[in-house]
Amino acid sequence: MKIHEYQAKQILQQYSVPVPEGQVATTPEEAEEIARQLGGTVVVKAQIHAGGRGKGGGVKLAKSPEEAKQMASEILGMQLVTHQTGPEGQKVKQVLVEEGTDIARELYLGAVLDRSTSRVTLMASQAGGMDIEEVAAKTPRKIIREAVDPGVGLQPFQARRLALSLGLHGDQLKFGTKFILGLYDAYISTDCSLAEINPMVVTRDGDLLALDAKMNFDDNALFRHQDILGLRDTDEEEELEVEASKYDLNYIKLDGEVACMVNGAGLAMATMDIVKYAGASPANFLDVGGGTNVERVRNAFHILLSDKDVKAVFINIFGGIVRCDRVAQGVVEALQTIELKVPVVVRLQGTNAEEGSKILEESGIKFRVARDLKEAAEAVVQAVNESA
Secondary structure: OEOOHHHHHHHHHOOOOOOOOEEEEOOHHHHHHHHHHOOOOEEEEEOOOOOOOOOOOOEEEEOOHHHHHHHHHHHOOOEEOOOOOOOOOEEOOOEEEEEOOOEEEEEEEEEEEEOOOOEEEEEEEOOOOOOHHHHHHHOHHHEEEEEOOOOOOOOHHHHHHHHHHOOOOOHHHHHHHHHHHHHHHHHHHOOEEEEEEEEEEEEOOOOEEEOOOEEEEOHHHHHHOHHHHOOOOHHHOOHHHHHHHHOOOEEEEOOOOEEEEEOOHHHHHHHHHHHHHHOOOEOEEEEOOOOOOHHHHHHHHHHHHOOOOOOEEEEEEEEOOOOHHHHHHHHHHHHOOOOOOOOEEEEEEEOOHHHHHHHHHOOOOOOEEEOOHHHHHHHHHHHHHHHO
């Protein structure tokens, strides 16, 4: 789950990570009043779940409350397009009005789970304020990494080592060490999947601040954090993904034309790969899970067919825990309540596969039943081409 910048900063403050003073506004008038309270010179920042806002015109400096009102009126309601939103952009509904900062240096600090080592890893770089992916690709030596032993947590000497790599000395080294330990504590305590501060700035007065903040959370751990779950902004999420979450379906929308319904994450990934290999593109990732029942399949099918980009549906089920006849019955019941406008290719293997195929064949609904994965992928690509 993602949250907004201002929400991430509120969490970081609880762990002694310093942030600029600021408030959220939903109208230009509110932005003007906040700017007046902060002393006049402020930064007005669009609040959407995407990076690159400054390049898209979503971050502007205002030197007076009147300018803040004008800037907010330009940003609020705009369809902000960045490299992370896609060409359709994201509508801005609120802005963060924050005190201006006299910046001397911009740094980068982040925490993420490194799956290759199964450890939380802290990353620091003096190349802050830039796309860290670009820095990693072109000048990886500029990124310093510190892996954390899960048995003992981040040690002060590791935090000091990272602070030194950022070029901090004297009091800044002491504050930087505390800053890094605070970020790690926030990451662990809230079950983050990503905590990133870019830029972490050194001001002209020598202070350290988290000028921007991004935090993503492990969905599977949110039951432990009802306060964080309350920060969810469904307006920032894909509509179909929000709908799928109501039924506890593992669904991610993609930009292809073949809707995929699969049980098991590994098989779902393999299905997407073979669709691509056969000459089409998957429209989604959907794992209906191992404990699938008729209602679950029906809900999944409704979501798949709600995607206007879908030109064919590929149902790929391996009957292990889930029975193929239950999946088939769910598909038939779902299609009895909605109008089917795209071809459906089904591949059933495993427990009760023959019974499932029989249910499909006797349903009176036109299915293409394939016997193996290669045949199914070729059939669904053919269906897409014929539809086009």
